[in-house]
Amino acid sequence: MLTDLGAEVIKVEAPVGDLGRLPSVAPYKHLSGLFLTFNRNKKSIVIDLKTEDGLAVFYDLVKTADIVVDNFRPGVLAKLNVDYDDLKVINPRIIQCSVTGFGLEGEYKDLPALDIIIQSISGLLSITGEKDGPPARVGIPISDLGGGIFSAQGLLAALYEREKTGVGRRLEVSMFDAMLSLSSYVGTLWLTNGELAEPMGTAHEYTVPWEAFETKEGYLVIATRQDKFWVKFCEALNRPDLGEDERFATNQGRVTHRDVLVPMLEEILSARSAADWLKDMRKFDVPAAPVNNMKQVFSEPPVAEREMIVEYDHPEVGRVRVPGNPVKLDGVTETLSTPAPMLGEHTDAILQSLLNKSDDDIAALRKSGAVA
Secondary structure (H helix, E strand, O other), rough: OOOOOOOEEEEEEOOOHHHHHHOOOOOEOEEEEEHHHOOOOOEEEEOOOOHHHHHHHHHHHHHHHHOOOOEOOHHHHHHHOOOHHHHHOOOOOOEEEEEEEEOOOOOOOOOOOOOHHHHOOOOOOHHHOOOOOOOOOOOOHHOOOEEEEEEEHHHHHHHHHHHHHHOEEEEEEHHHHHHHHHHHHHHHHHHHOOOOOOOOOOOOOOOOOOOEEEOOOOOEEEEOOHHHHHHHHHHHHOOOOHHHHHHOOOOHHHHOOOOHHHHHHHHHHHOOHHHHHHHHHHOOOOOEEOOOOOOOOOOOOHHHHOOOOOEEEOOOOOOEEEEOOOOOOOOOOOOOOOOOOOOOOHHHHHHHOOOOHHHHHHHHHHHHHOOO
């Protein structure tokens, strides 16, 4: 996210490389599609922080940096002598950000925090999936992404503050906290009213119709939160009688009579394809959408209009196309996209350009095992 906004991001990797490079995860040819996606625009330097010389190189990099980000388990930074207390002595302006599973302190701080673990313990699995069905995982690693998105937001705030004070600070984001925040009104209704949410499939607890309907060919989502859209929907269906039915005149009435109304709508919509219905829905300004797969979604007009596909040429796997940056800054015509780095690809260049190391210096660091 930050590279898309113009930041220079250096990925400091151990000699064995980032676990995200594991080629069995979202495999693309012999590399990881996950790594190719999340690490575009970054530079890679290999430093062994467990060596004295490697730690010294890292400290020198910190002197040139604005931000240091990690997602180690609590306690690892202190063992490596790279926590905030160490770094702020080297660079008082440094902002240090830790993305953790459950926080730096507390009963759960040492528990493993994989995405599905956080989805589960944060309650997300309990409200996702079909009614009376088994728990369902959100199809993207939403907990991992949430930790990253909230971290980027916090970092930008910390940078803004530092420009006024001249002093950095420590920032910490828990993935668990991020998912609790994203529980939004579902969390609020439990906390304030003791109302325990249940999975609804694509349906909505408080709005009808608001779900995916199976048509003669494909599924179509209809979402008529406001009553004016309900009337438009009935016109698009050529069923004005439904719009005039007192039971369905208000959203509350439609929620109350959900078991009567929804089967009626299912029967009507099953007569034609989703594509045919969608034309009428858009003609009458009804909130509706096809249930796209990835092939279909990347063919939708806004993808090209908003430059939401970026490409780069990778030295090993060739052309890579990835989802683009949703933040559109005035005057920025395209998103920078350079390849996800090979392990240690930029080690020499970073040591030379940022730390002014000579070829002999770099050779000595390599020989000692400090860098690779």
